[in-house]
Amino acid sequence: MVRIELILDDDRHFAPGRKLIAISNAGRRELEIEFLRRQHGRVVLKFRGLDSIWDVEGLVGSDLVIRKDDLLPPGEGSFYTFQLKGCSVFDRGEFLGTVTDVLDNGGVEILKVEHDAEETLIPFAQAYLKTVDLPRCRIDMELPEGLRDINK
Numbered sequence: 307m308v309r310i311e312l313i314l315d316d317d318r319h320f321a322p323g324r325k326l327i328a329i330s331n332a333g334r335r336e337l338e339i340e341f342l343r344r345q346h347g348r349v350v351l352k353f354r355g356l357d358s359i360w361d362v363e364g365l366v367g368s369d370l371v372i373r374k375d376d377l378l379p380p381g382e383g384s385f386y387t388f389q390l391k392g393c394s395v396f397d398r399g400e401f402l403g404t405v406t407d408v409l410d411n412g413g414v415e416i417l418k419v420e421h422d423a424e425e426t427l428i429p430f431a432q433a434y435l436k437t438v439d440l441p442r443c444r445i446d447m448e449l450p451e452g453l454r455d456i457n458k
Contacts, residue, residue, distance in 0.1 A: 317342060318378055320351060325376060330368040337370075385440055387415055387430075393443045395419050395428065402426060402454070405445070417445075426454055 320342040328335045340352040351370075356362050380386060387408040395402045395417065403421030408430070410416075415430040428434075428449065436446040 316378060319372060320349075324372075326353075326370045326372060328365050328368040328370055330365070332364065335364075385438065389440055390417065390430075390438070390445065393438075393440070393445050395445045395447065397447050397449045397454070399446075402428070428453070 320339055322339055322341055324339050326337045326339065328337055337356070338354040340354045343350045343352075353362070356365075374388075377386065387410075390405050390408055393405045395405060401421070403419040403424070403426060405417050406420045407418040408415050409418060409427075417428045417430050419426045419428055428447070434447045434449050436448055438445050
């Protein structure tokens, strides 16, 4: 069994038989989930064929990822943060740039937005967010006065 840090809210992603890929310095390895258990506020996964501590030692420090094609569709009005990459960001109609990364700081995600070799970090907070239109690859926000100047 392996203890993991879970960033997806839907346990159905980790149902028995689903596949994950472990990525580490040693390479990539496909794993099949046998079961998921929540224990003392943590998540524990058991992978098929890995039955001892020695079998899973090589997974320590690995990133466990799900192929995009294997992700469950997000709920109504929801999306995966990786889908924001490449979106154009606007503040009250003014183009700010394109999302190049979404940073997780343990609280509110931060959009890394680049335009003309300039980088702006913008909190992806509900208070500032007006619309996310993934088909048009557009994010409309209303940022507080002076927020963009903090990055300079």
